[in-house]
Amino acid sequence: MADSSTVPRVLETLAKAPPTTETRLGRSVTPRARQHPGQSGIVELRDGRDAFAARVLLADTAERTLDLQYYIWRNDMSGALLFAALCRAADRGVHVRLLLDDNNTNGLDGFLGALASHPNIQVRLFNPFRLRRWRPLEYLTDFARLNRRMHNKSFTVDGQVAIVGGRNIGDEYFDAHQDLSFVDLDVMAVGPVASEITNDFERYWRSESARPAESILGRARAATVREVIAAAERALQQPAAVAYIKALQSCAFVNDLLTGTVDYRWSATRLVSDDPAKGLGRQRPHGTLLERLMDTLSVPRRELQLISPYFVPTRSGERAVAELAREGGVKVSILTNALEATDVPIVHAGYAKRRRKMLEAGVVLFELMRESRVRSRRDRRLTGSSGSSLHAKTFAVDCARVFVGSFNLDPRSASLNTEMGLVIESPELARRIAAAFAEEIPGRSYRVRLNEAGAMEWLEPHENGVIVHTSEPGVTWWKRFAVAVMALLPIEWLL
Numbered sequence: 448m449a450d451s452s453t454v455p456r457v458l459e460t461l462a463k464a465p466p467t468t469e470t471r472l473g474r475s476v477t478p479r480a481r482q483h484p485g486q487s488g489i490v491e492l493r494d495g496r497d498a499f500a501a502r503v504l505l506a507d508t509a510e511r512t513l514d515l516q517y518y519i520w521r522n523d524m525s526g527a528l529l530f531a532a533l534c535r536a537a538d539r540g541v542h543v544r545l546l547l548d549d550n551n552t553n554g555l556d557g558f559l560g561a562l563a564s565h566p567n568i569q570v571r572l573f574n575p576f577r578l579r580r581w582r583p584l585e586y587l588t589d590f591a592r593l594n595r596r597m598h599n600k601s602f603t604v605d606g607q608v609a610i611v612g613g614r615n616i617g618d619e620y621f622d623a624h625q626d627l628s629f630v631d632l633d634v635m636a637v638g639p640v641a642s643e644i645t646n647d648f649e650r651y652w653r654s655e656s657a658r659p660a661e662s663i664l665g666r667a668r669a670a671t672v673r674e675v676i677a678a679a680e681r682a683l684q685q686p687a688a689v690a691y692i693k694a695l696q697s698c699a700f701v702n703d704l705l706t707g708t709v710d711y712r713w714s715a716t717r718l719v720s721d722d723p724a725k726g727l728g729r730q731r732p733h734g735t736l737l738e739r740l741m742d743t744l745s746v747p748r749r750e751l752q753l754i755s756p757y758f759v760p761t762r763s764g765e766r767a768v769a770e771l772a773r774e775g776g777v778k779v780s781i782l783t784n785a786l787e788a789t790d791v792p793i794v795h796a797g798y799a800k801r802r803r804k805m806l807e808a809g810v811v812l813f814e815l816m817r818e819s820r821v822r823s824r825r826d827r828r829l830t831g832s833s834g835s836s837l838h839a840k841t842f843a844v845d846c847a848r849v850f851v852g853s854f855n856l857d858p859r860s861a862s863l864n865t866e867m868g869l870v871i872e873s874p875e876l877a878r879r880i881a882a883a884f885a886e887e888i889p890g891r892s893y894r895v896r897l898n899e900a901g902a903m904e905w906l907e908p909h910e911n912g913v914i915v916h917t918s919e920p921g922v923t924w925w926k927r928f929a930v931a932v933m934a935l936l937p938i939e940w941l942l
Contacts, residue, residue: 470510472607475707480638487638488711489871495622497700498614498633499525504704505604506532513543514603514648518596518853519551521617522558524691527682529616530558537567544568546652548597549575549663553582560667561675563660570660571652573597574726577663594941595726598853598864599651601644609644610635611718611869612851613840620838623691629838630815634851634869635709636716643718647867654723712873719743719852720867736854736868737861743870747771747844751779752880756837758783759797759857759942760805769808778811780884784837785814785893785905786930787921794857796933797942799919806897813884813892814905817921840868843877858940893920 479488492498506513506529513536520526537543545562549572552559556579563570574592578585586593603609612633618624620631636644651657682688695701703709721736751771758781760768771777789795806812815837841851852868854860893905893916905916919927 470605470607471508472505472510472605476607476637479711483638483713485639485715486713487636487640487716488713489716489869489873489876490635490709490711491876492610492612492633492635494698494700495614495620495628495631496695496698498610498612498631499528499621499623500695500698500701501610501635501704502529502602503532503695504701505602505608505610506536509536509541509604510539511541511605512603513541514546514601514645514652515544516546516597516599516601516648516651517616518548518598518600519615519617520547520555521615522555523618523623524682524685524688525618525621525623526616527679528688528692530562530679531683533562533568534565537565540567542567542569544648544652545570546573546597546648546657547571548573550593550596556664557667557671557675559660560664561672563664564667564672571657572660572663573651573654573658574656575658575663579664592727594863595728596864597651597656597723597726598860599720599867600853601648601867603641603644603648606645607641608635608637609641611644611853611867613838613853623687628835630835632839632841632851634871636869637711638713638716640716640718640869647718647720651723651865654726656723656726712875714876715872717743717870718867719850719870721865723865725863725865735861736866740850740854740868740870744844744848744850747775747777747779749777749845750881751777751842751844752884753779753781753842753856754783754837754839754880755781755842755856756784756789756839757791757794757798757855757857757859757942759794759939760801761797761858761939762801764856765801765804768805768810772805772810773808779805779809780811780813781805782813782815782837782884782888782892785816785921786919786926788815788817788836790836792926792930793933793938794942796930796936797857797939799930800934802895803897803903806895806903811884812895813888814895815888815892816907841880843880846877846881847874848872849876849880857942859942862940 492501533543559570562568574595576582576585600614601609601611610633613631614620614633619629622628719736719739722730722734724730768779772779783798786795802812840854841849843849849871850868854866854868860866890908893907896904898904905920907914907916907920
């Protein structure tokens with residue numbers, strides 16, 4: 448048996464080894480990929496339960512490596528279920544690596560220490576806080592670094608299959624939350640782009656900002672590990688967890704994964720990702736994801752559909768969008784959260800003050816309603832069910848190319864946080880987004896417009912026609928006033 452000092456070196460060597468086709472996933476994926484040279488297989492994961500089931504089933508299928516990179520990991524039911532899946536994989540000898548941004552790990556030190564105590568699991572924290580109990584105080588001395596976060600989200604198995612998109616790990620992202628579900632979008636990818644995602648994870652894992660959890664938290668005590676495991680076991684025995692697992696088993700997508708009959712869309716697909724040095728403000732000039740994304744997608748000529756939960760275009764973005772619509776003749780349609788649906792009102796303030804100029808230029812603005820008037824909770828397509836808040840980040844250009852990833856159209860994603868996503872050359876996926884704007888979104892969102900007098904109105908679809916609101920609907924006058932005040936603050940660069 449190898450001694451404790453040898454184990455980490457062996458695991459690192461294994462992690463650097465190229466992905467092998469000599470695994471169940473490799474034997475399943477490789478023959479299909481060879482039939483589509485230069486293309487990657489893409490599957491949309493719109494439904495939260497499908498997205499969660501895919502992660503658990505892939506973790507249970509892993510034979511060599513599991514690489515996870517996330518901004519948020521909640522200590523809730525879905526977090527406990529995935530915790531158990533990682534431990535099962537590690538017990539089988541799979542090398543598990545978890546890279547978490549440290550901004551949202553408050554209260555998770557015991558959980559992370561328990562994971563890191565497993566000989567086959569390594570945990571690293573991105574831009575970690577040294578003061579674990581008094582984190583806000585550290586902003587006073589190290590604000591420039593701690594204000595930069597890793598917003599990337601990826602889940603890669605054996606270097607063969609990867610999930611990338613907008614979802615973090617938490618009940619609200621996987622339709623397991625009783626009060627609120629985020630409307631989100633991931634894609635599962637196989638083929639060449641899975642190798643790109645594997646290499647990109649390696650780049651972040653070895654970056655200066657990624658610190659081993661043990662160096663920050665210390666080694667977990669045996670008693671703490673037992674407590675964490677016991678808490679996870681109790682969470683999984685709760686009626687809600689039992690019911691959720693039962694619901695997962697009835698998903699058609701689960702059967703497709705288990706039988707290997709998943710219907711991939713084969714498309715030229717490219718990973719775009721920030722340099723992890725951005726987390727320290729050291730990214731190379733012209734090397735941000737936004738600049739690479741603009742180069743990859745090219746300038747829209749006919750249509751542009753944008754979906755972003757946190758849409759803060761800034762003055763320059765407002766002008767660029769307006770010029771596309773007014774002078775370029777491009778049909779620009781945007782979906783973001785209504786004030787009643789957003790979970791970050793201060794970000795809405797950064798968007799609200801830019802609406803008028805875009806409307807005057809002919810941009811079509813939709814704001815997702817919190818209550819989408821869906822009769823059945825199983826009717827979840829793009830805009831979700833009642834009690835939902837938009838969290839998907841995607842856009843389509845000229846019904847030809849699509850971006851899906853973690854990137855919000857705001858200054859924080861552009862300049863401060865690191866981000867990642869996939870550019871997919873798929874007219875079929877692009878047409879689906881365009882069709883959603885034409886058929887689905889208008890029935891579940893407020894259409895914002897300027898009336899003949901130049902005043903702003905919100906049109907709410909109703910079974911008896913249209914309800915016209917003259918102020919932001921669904922919220923109190925006090926909340927509208929607070930947002931108006933926040934819009935005056937010089938903090939747009941932080942949003």
